[in-house]
Amino acid sequence: MTRVLVVDDQFLIRAGLVALLRAAPGIEVAGEAGDGAEAVAQAAATRPDVILMDIRMPGMSGIVATERILAEAPDPAPRILILTTFDLDEYVYGALRAGASGFLLKDSGPERLLTAVAVVGGGDALFAPSVTRRLVETFARHAGPTSEPPPDLRALTGRELEVLKLTARGLTNLEIADQLFISEATVKTHLNRAMTKLDLDSRAQAVVVAYETGLVTPGGGAP
Structure with a gap:
């Protein structure tokens, strides 16, 4: 059973999401919240597996709430799926x-939602990696310097770098396995080790780091 917390400041959208999830087999609605601060409190109180997080809300935004929830959550941390009206939203990148x-x-159909x-709740760290890659590429071109230096990739083995590079290019684990002639389980092992060494919590963060360190360049694949 996947427990889901629904966060959206618009009551009708939130109510529709809650109704859809309650009607779906294998899903339990752990709670709902109308703003970021309430989301942080509900996440701590209900310990959901997945959080559907609206990005633009009055008061505490979805991005601040995401940072707070993941910083404070005990293991295993919830998987946070950002809900947005725009597919190229700088807040989503953040x-x-x-x-x-x-x-x-937000205009995705019920089946896709x-x-x-299900995919995120099952432990897959990223839904629609090619779309996320497009978003990262767009903002990597224009983003200013970050407040923190990017991780040092020298800690990674050659194979871990290969897997990270292909992940950032939007390939699935199965596609990476086929390209490198290794098993899908081995791909997962290399990616998990790379993420551990770089102190990353999600596949999405790994994609972002690959672009910010120059391992992959926007629009050009691997340099």
Whole structure:
């Protein structure tokens, strides 16, 4: 059973999401929140598996709430799926850097929403990696310097770098396995080790780091 917390400041949207999730098999609605501060409190109180997080809310935004929830959550931390009206939203990029597992457009159909919840709740760290890669590429071109230096990739082995590079290019674990002639389980092992060495919590963060360190360049694949 996947427990989901729904966060959206618009009552009708939130109510619709809650109704959809309650009607779906294998999903339990852990709670709902109308703003970021309430989301942080509900996440701590209910310990959901997945959080559907609206990005633009009055008061505490979804990105700040994402940072707070992931910083304070005991293991295992919830998977946060950002809900946004725009597929190229700078706030979504910030949320991915903060550790969100991916994002979903609000105009996505019910099937896609339920699939996203199932995939993220099942432990896959990123939904629709090619879309996230496009978002990262767009903002990597224009983003100013970050307040923190990017992680040092020298800690990674050659194979871990290869897997990270292909992940950032939007390939799935199965596609990476086929390209490198290794098993899908081995791909997961290399990516998890790379993320541990770089102190990353999600596949989305790994994609962002690959662009910010220059391992992959916007629009050009691997340099």
